[in-house]
Amino acid sequence: MPVGTAGTVKGIRFEELESKDLDARIILGNTYHLWLRPGIDIIRNAGGLHRFIGWDRALLTDSGGFQVWSLGDLRKISEEGTEFRSHVDGSLRFLSPEVSMEVQAALGSDIVMVFDECTRSDATHEETQRSMELTARWARRSKNAFGELQATGADTGHVVEAEGLSGTQALFGIIQGAGYLDLRQKSLEHTVEIGFDGYAIGGLSVGEEKSVMFGVLDEIAPRMPKDAPRYLMGVGTPEDLVEAVARGVDMFDCVLPTRNGRTGQAFTSRGKLNIKNAQWAHDGRPLDESCGCSVCRRHSRSYLRHLYMSGEILASILLTHHNLAFFLDTMRGVRQSIRSGDFPKFRREFTERLSANGE
């Protein structure tokens, strides 16, 4: 899922997201950001987030839990919820499972995430357990509030023109527990017991070692319900995606293709490429000779480097487009190889190729 924090996947038009090059079926919006700006009144009046931004395909919104947690000293977490100061206007705000569900109903996203507490990757076992249990209580409150809102038809998600969407919101639970496998296991049990339309693994890719992340995935992913989507939040690099799929994960969101695109980093089938490097100044080749996206069909590394060095917006636009094409192509390749029974081969060849550039 490309990340569309403030109701826009940064640096790219919706027409491009829908184009054959990218064909993104779902994007992510951030409840925290949209709640603070432009605010829920404006989005509700527009008829929900789909209509407000002009996107008929699927939308997933996070709960705001991760964003307020990221504020560090600027927020205060209690049993009831999280109090924090808005980064937009400094006002005191309060986010709880009930508020998050209400905001996400107004956004009308197709997939709603429960309000959870993320845990520091270096938290003790005791701290992590306390946090994980709070997440479990918040998950139950989220589900109750979500149910009431659905029953009263409060959500705006009934987009008539949507592509194959029911107009009914789905609710996903989130498994926490940092790197402690016993707590992850407990969190999984709590979450499945409450019961959700899909299950996410949260609290990874927040500073821990890669081995910790894959340790959690090895242990938890195979035990997640087989008949519901498995979503690994906030991950990751192309190799992380393929490795997580190998462990049973279905869905991902990550800012890497867009954020790194804006800072001059291209992801290619032969590894990362920093467009700022002088070695590309005269290089007439596309970013990735194996890529068929509109950027690689038309523009050279030399030109892209020139745009980047000149501070031109088009550098961000084109690198973002290519990076999203590469990530989405990778996932298309993953799905195809799974269908044809060739995933192990795909995984091996993909990984070998990635290190070819050695940059």
Place this chain on the structure above:
Amino acid sequence: MPVGTAGTVKGIRFEELESKDLDARIILGNTYHLWLRPGIDIIRNAGGLHRFIGWDRALLTDSGGFQVWSLGDLRKISEEGTEFRSHVDGSLRFLSPEVSMEVQAALGSDIVMVFDECTRSDATHEETQRSMELTARWARRSKNAFGELQATGADTGHVVEAEGLSGTQALFGIIQGAGYLDLRQKSLEHTVEIGFDGYAIGGLSVGEEKSVMFGVLDEIAPRMPKDAPRYLMGVGTPEDLVEAVARGVDMFDCVLPTRNGRTGQAFTSRGKLNIKNAQWAHDGRPLDESCGCSVCRRHSRSYLRHLYMSGEILASILLTHHNLAFFLDTMRGVRQSIRSGDFPKFRREFTERLSANGE
């Protein structure tokens, strides 16, 4: 002509420039900027500016004269040419008619502009005369140098795939003389005497009153050769364009649609619209209800305001697209009305509508 200073029309992809919405047949590149960065070696090695940037349609390049003149105290003008310090790396550079022609041959632009000296709008008659006569001598040197370069096939402009372009460069002369009609008249005579493929009026829209600009156009445009394109450089607002056409001008370039788009100003059939204004916060209407561009078909003022207030790149992208669509549509309307003999009616209705918003 959309302005593509550094080899990119800021904030828009070439695919959009070619799309039905915009269908820009020619864009402008700045010799000064491209010469300093990425430099002529890189562009020549790529096979010229068309190939370097990936644009097969027509390109006009200015001579760099206006840009170095704009440097003010940072440049020294002599009979030979202009010495200045690069804004990119501070190095001492020298631009002359011969250098400008050489650079523009390497760029391979379809329309090359002579190297001229612009004149301050508040210059005395004597200063203006001296400057205008220098421009005339530089025009002759430009034509001589251009001819030699053409004879030796030094230009890279022979793009095989180009749409209906001969691959031969054209050279345009520039009429100077500030607001002094007698000097403008002299400059016109000098320029026509040397003989060019097209004729431009330079040195307007550089701080003088509107009435001075239209005074010059009233006097000079009708006397320009009828069988060659007439190009008003660096102008202007939509109303300026229509008024200049009424006086006989054929071609324009201006940064207004792109630059103002990036600062939140939309041009519409009912006048300018500042997207920052709070009055648009809840407004579900498109920027311009009479506009059929992809931005107006899909996005509301409310959403565009949100993007702008959030500092999102997409605000620049979408406002730039709409503004270019409006300018290019205006010129399409002008051409159509001239062909059908309805230009006076078009001009009257266009002008009346522009003041409808009253912003």
